[in-house]
Amino acid sequence: VYSTLHQYEHAEDLFHKTVKILSQTVEADQAVVFGNIAITLRNSGNFSKAIPMHELAVKMMGTILGKDSAETLFQRGQLAVTLRRTGEASDLRRGEDLLAESMQQLRELGFAESHVW
Numbered sequence: 001v002y003s004t005l006h007q008y009e010h011a012e013d014l015f016h017k018t019v020k021i022l023s024q025t026v027e028a029d030q031a032v033v034f035g036n037i038a039i040t041l042r043n044s045g046n047f048s049k050a051i052p053m054h055e056l057a058v059k060m061m062g063t064i065l066g067k068d069s070a071e072t073l074f075q076r077g078q079l080a081v082t083l084r085r086t087g088e089a090s091d092l093r094r095g096e097d098l099l100a101e102s103m104q105q106l107r108e109l110g111f112a113e114s115h116v117w
Contacts, residue, residue: 028071038050038054038057039078042054051083058075073105077102080094080099
């Protein structure tokens with residue numbers, strides 16, 4: 001529309017904003033896929049592969065949407081669940097801490113106490 005009205009500067013600005021949003025969406029979708037792969041690996045008992053995949057999903061979401069976004073917190077919570085299931089004491093402690101921190105942040109964002117974790 002702005003191009004038709006010869007408002008090229010405004011049109012260009014909107015195009016750049018659109019590209020940024022679309023690139024974030026694609027990257028966020030990739031992070032979700034990595035998270036889903038991690039959950040599949042966890043469910044198969046392959047924790048050594050699941051944990052780095054979860055960490056990648058958390059890092060990507062944090063970079064794309066911010067470390068305190070609900071989507072990032074969800075990925076962190078999934079990492080926490082996996083850590084708790086490894087049976088290793090250090091992973092259990094790390095998972096418990098990560099889960100408590102993620103739940104607190106989700107509560108602050110207005111999510112219900114009965115979250116899926």
